[in-house]
Amino acid sequence: MIHGILNVYKEKGYTSHDVVAKLRGITGQRKIGHTGTLDPDAEGVLPVCLGRGTKLCDLLTDRDKTYETVLLLGRVTDTQDISGTMLKSQDISGISEESVRAATAGFVGGYEQIPPMYSALKVNGKKLYELAREGIEIERKARAVKIYGIDFIFMELPRVKLRVQCSKGTYIRTLCHDIGMKLGCGGCMEELTRTRAGQFTLETSLTLSEIALRKQEGRLMDAVIPVDAVFEDYPRLTVRKDWEKTAKNGNPLPGKAFAGMDGTDHCRGNVRIYDESGQFLSVSRWREERDEYHIIKMFYVPQ
Numbered sequence: 372m373i374h375g376i377l378n379v380y381k382e383k384g385y386t387s388h389d390v391v392a393k394l395r396g397i398t399g400q401r402k403i404g405h406t407g408t409l410d411p412d413a414e415g416v417l418p419v420c421l422g423r424g425t426k427l428c429d430l431l432t433d434r435d436k437t438y439e440t441v442l443l444l445g446r447v448t449d450t451q452d453i454s455g456t457m458l459k460s461q462d463i464s465g466i467s468e469e470s471v472r473a474a475t476a477g478f479v480g481g482y483e484q485i486p487p488m489y490s491a492l493k494v495n496g497k498k499l500y501e502l503a504r505e506g507i508e509i510e511r512k513a514r515a516v517k518i519y520g521i522d523f524i525f526m527e528l529p530r531v532k533l534r535v536q537c538s539k540g541t542y543i544r545t546l547c548h549d550i551g552m553k554l555g556c557g558g559c560m561e562e563l564t565r566t567r568a569g570q571f572t573l574e575t576s577l578t579l580s581e582i583a584l585r586k587q588e589g590r591l592m593d594a595v596i597p598v599d600a601v602f603e604d605y606p607r608l609t610v611r612k613d614w615e616k617t618a619k620n621g622n623p624l625p626g627k628a629f630a631g632m633d634g635t636d637h638c639r640g641n642v643r644i645y646d647e648s649g650q651f652l653s654v655s656r657w658r659e660e661r662d663e664y665h666i667i668k669m670f671y672v673p674q
Contacts, residue, residue, distance in 0.1 A: 434569030
């Protein structure tokens with residue numbers, strides 16, 4: 372079984388679930404999960420976890436993202452993107468580039484965003500888009516998201532291409548809709564590309580056909596990112612041989628359990644823990660009040 376992460380370039384027309392299904396066929400294994408939904412019309416970075424790497428799915432979904440999007444002003448749709456039914460069309464001759472820049476800048480920082488009806492969020496066990504397709508619209512609570520930055524790539528009104536850096540859970544089509552509403556002319560998302568998800572970037576992503584070719588040529592493992600690479604910024608600790616069983620059972624560990632540490636020194640914050648053979652065991656965190664490391668996520672699986 373393959374354990375790790377593939378940085379997939381999701382092409383237009385595929386759902387995130389389609390990508391997982393295709394990869395199951397390419398790799399011949401079932402244990403695969405994606406790290407955050409991309410709409411079928413969107414494209415770009417979609418990290419996919421395999422084997423023990425599936426334990427990373429929640430952690431990777433939580434990472435910040437970067438998108439490039441085209442905002443089309445003067446048009447409002449029921450899905451907040453170009454694929455939806457048009458609800459309103461408005462002339463934008465009175466909208467200036469300066470007003471677009473000012474309105475957009477107002478969304479940088481903390482932002483209370485109302486999720487769109489056409490989304491996979493569940494209410495009473497039913498996805499919102501399923502209700503929307505039945506013609507049912509329900510009230511949605513605003514959720515706190517954060518926009519770290521918005522850069523203008525080009526502006527040729529009614530189109531504005533933006534680069535958006537944001538927190539998890541941000542709907543870029545809703546951001547486009549909200550910018551349009553703030554301008555008073557409406558707007559929807561015309562294009563969307565995710566260029567970064569956490570540490571995974573567009574430049575190192577592979578299409579499904581490229582991954583399939585590597586599999587045929589016996590080079591697939593060259594593209595698989597090891598599980599522990601996700602935590603490369605954390606200090607690395609090696610557990611002493613006589614403490615290995617304790618570590619592999621998921622128990623707390625004192626500082627003296629690690630090679631090169633005498634029990635009085637320790638690394639604060641999150642750390643990567645390995646056994647003496649170099650096998651990645653867990654991500655743990657020092658707890659000052661307990662004077663020991665406690666597991667955040669266990670990756671060791673008994674053979």
